[in-house]
Structure formats: structure tokens, C-alpha cells
Amino acid sequence: MSSKRADYLTWDEYFMGIAMLSGMRSKDPSTQVGCCIVSQDNKILSMGYNGLPNGCSDDEYPWERDGEDPLETKYVYTVHSELNAILNYGGGSLKGSKIYVSLFPCNECAKAIIQAGIKEVIYESDKYEDTASVIASKRMMDSAGVRYHKYRRTDREIKIKL
Numbered sequence: 547m548s549s550k551r552a553d554y555l556t557w558d559e560y561f562m563g564i565a566m567l568s569g570m571r572s573k574d575p576s577t578q579v580g581c582c583i584v585s586q587d588n589k590i591l592s593m594g595y596n597g598l599p600n601g602c603s604d605d606e607y608p609w610e611r612d613g614e615d616p617l618e619t620k621y622v623y624t625v626h627s628e629l630n631a632i633l634n635y636g637g638g639s640l641k642g643s644k645i646y647v648s649l650f651p652c653n654e655c656a657k658a659i660i661q662a663g664i665k666e667v668i669y670e671s672d673k674y675e676d677t678a679s680v681i682a683s684k685r686m687m688d689s690a691g692v693r694y695h696k697y698r699r700t701d702r703e704i705k706i707k708l
């Protein structure tokens with residue numbers, strides 16, 4: 547009798563892998579963020595990536611980071627991946643779930659995460675950790691009892707030919 551495979555993906559690799567793959571759908575030229583919301587019993591509930599709201603064309607809206615006129619930058623238009631995943635969920639409650647996300651949630655997404663009842667954040671990058679947005683995000687999550695921890699990289703490489 548043959549024994550089971552030993553090199554299967556761990557749950558964390560699987561869900562962070564899906565978060566990263568989702569981020570690859572983003573049209574943002576500088577930062578692509580993806581996330582995956584998972585129930586307590588490891589069922590995928592929703593996914594998201596950063597992009598424009600429905601009906602707003604990727605080709606017509608700006609993707610600029612800087613500009614004198616904020617209306618000509620992406621920041622006033624993009625929906626963050628976490629908010630997209632929360633809003634995309636059609637199944638009822640996200641209470642007690644976890645979110646795997648490739649970049650630490652901003653303060654606005656932290657509010658949505660808390661209000662949706664998500665209890666754990668597993669993040670990959672924290673490249674904006676010194677910004678007021680992320681400091682505020684951590685403060686709110688601490689107050690609300692949302693746990694967060696960095697994804698522990700395993701250095702596994704996944705190659706998929708599409």
C-alpha cells in the first residue's frame with residue numbers, strides 16, 4: 547500500500563497562496579494586494595484584490611500615485627482588497643473568520659474587518675508599518691480583540707503553467 551504524499555501544502559501556504567494569486571488580478575501598477583477570507587473550519591468564504599468599483603473603467607481612471615490634483619490619483623477611487631472581499635461575500639456572516647492578506651490592512655479596512663467580525667489577520671508584507679494608517683489600524687484591532695500575525699514563509703516555490 548502506498549502512503550500519502552508528504553509535500554502537500556499546509557493550510558497557511560494554501561490560503562496565502564490564494565491571496566497572492568488573487569492579487570495578481572490587480573491592475574494597480576505599483577502595489578497589487580490580494581486576500582482570502584477563511585472560516586474557522588478552513589473553508590474559503592471570499593477573496594479580493596485592489597481595484598476600481600464596478601462600472602469604473604480600469605482604462606479611464608488614473609493609476610497615478612502622486613499629483614497636484616488628488617482627483618488624478620488612484621487613491622480616491624480604488625477599493626482595497628480586504629474591503630472588496632468583505633463586500634463580495636454573499637453568504638451572510640463573517641463572524642469568527644480569518645483573513646489572509648498580502649499587505650497589512652489600512653485603517654479603513656481595519657474598521658471593516660472589525661465590524662464584519664473577522665477575528666484574525668495573517669499578513670505577508672507590512673511595508674507601510676510606519677504610516678499613521680497602519681498604526682491606527684493596529685490600535686483599533688488591539689482594542690477590538692482582532693489578532694494579527696505575520697505569515698511565516700516556508701520558501702516553498704509554486705510554479706503553475708497556465
Ligand SMILES: Nc1ccn([C@H]2C[C@H](O)[C@@H](COP(=O)(O)O)O2)c(=O)n1
Pocket residue numbers: 574576577578579595596597611620624625626627628649650651652655
Ligand atoms: N492593505 C491594503 C493596502 C493597500 N491596498 C491597495 C490600495 C492601492 O491600490 C495600493 C497601494 O498603492 P501604493 O500606495 O503602494 O502605490 O494597494 C490594499 O488593497 N490593501
Ligand SMILES: [Zn+2]
Pocket residue numbers: 626627628651652653654655656
Ligand atoms: Zn485598506
